[in-house]
Amino acid sequence: MSLFWQEMKKIWRPGILTAILVLSGMLYYVQSFDYVERMMNEEYIISFSVLEELLQLCGPAVDRSEWPVLQKVIDREKKIFAGYLAENPDAAAAGVTTWEELEAYTKESGDWSLERWASRSKTTNWYTVSRLEGFQEFCKKVNVWSGGEDWTFEFYPPQWQQRLMELEARWAEEGKPLLYALDTDYLTLYFGSHLPMTNVLCVILLLSPALVRDRLRRMRSLQWSSRRGRKVLRTQLAAGFASAGGMIAANTAVYTAIMLSTGVRRFLDCPISGQNWFGWTLGQYVLCLIALAALMGLAAAGLTLFLSCHTGNYAAMLFKAILLHLAVGWWFTSEMSQLSPFGALRPWGGSGFIFVPPAAVYVCVGVLLAAGWGLCLWTCVRQRRREL
Secondary structure, three states: OHHHHHHHHHHOOHHHHHHHHHHHHHHHHHHHHHHHHHHHOOOOOOOHHHHHHHHHHHOOEEOHHHHHHHHHHHHHHHHHHHHHHHOOHHHHHHOOOOHHHHHHHHHHHOOOHHHHHHHHOOOOOHHHHHHHHHHHHHHHOOOOOOOOOOHHHHHOOHHHHHHHHHHHHHHHHHOEEHHHHOOOHHHHHHHHHHHHHHHHHHHHHHHOOOOHHHHHOOOHHHHHOOHHHHHHHHHHHHHHHHHHHHHHHHHHHHHHHHHHOOOHHHHOOOEOOOOOOOOOEHHHHHHHHHHHHHHHHHHHHHHHHHHHHOOOOHHHHHHHHHHHHHHHHHHHHHHHOOOOOOOEEEEOOOOOEEEEOOOHHHHHHHHHHHHHHHHHHHHHHHHHOOOO
16 A cells, blocks of 8 residues: 555646646636636526526426416516616617517617627626526427427437427426526536546646656666566556546536536426436436546546556657547547437438437447556556566
8 A cells, every 4th residue: 555655646746736726727717708707697597596486486397377476577577677778878769668678679670789788788687587488488388399399309219209208298297397497508518518628637637747757767677577566557557547536526526616606506406308318307417417527537547547658758748648638628528518418419411410319428438438448457467468
């Protein structure tokens, strides 16, 4: 165990940790334009306080008997919006004083300046009213799929068409899921794309110099000169994977704490709307995305340790690390974030679509994980069989 902790100390160097903090902070700052400034602020999503009020009044689903409650909330929010219009001189000059008058004015005049102001201003509740009205229309749709509301229905395989019909029947009986009113796409962006990118970046920075150092100091020849010394590589790989796990846990804790501070934690027990094949709640869906992000980081750890073991100097490892991050941290992660764990339709030339089954995202990440860890295992076996 003493050798294991010595290897851990060699990995967790103050200079490396400083570089990780700086670069991961810069990456988070760049990513924050997507989900902090644009999506996580209450000015750009439905107000959490309004949605929590509906949750207390109607529960996680809204049935026909609760439509009047929803209408009262919408009417109240429209009155609040009318107050914002009264403070705008352009709206007063155009004679626009209510939500309905704004819609009519935009449609008749073709002037979108007032609506752009309302939707982009950080002082109005335009997005809250818009999402509530969209949810109200969704509640009134009896046949979402069988009624031909979505023309992509025909591209699903028969078994998935049947599943959609089952969901439709459940919605008709239990009511429409309340989370339809909450735009949860930013959660997929946050945990399904940006967290994996950060995990991969931090793991690559942490582990890249781990095994290069032994080659530079000519330690490999000493290790390979005895059978006992060959076991050092196994200890080094174990320390590397343990360090990667600790870094991934730290990233996950930070990202989760920031997300829970927005108020979304109140809705983690609510069922997800849409094509929810497994009947998951929002919390279970977030845990699934976190697990996929962790597997991405562990896969990057295996690939990084393999490259570090077969690199002779820091300059070459730096070049390999950049290429690895571009391939895994950016391209692979951005592609995987478009594959929903529940399955998805992807464009396939012209106006056609191809159905991606739910297992696709897990299979792709599993293949990458097997490749990274498999290469490390092959390296250990190869060194063990090497002649003295």
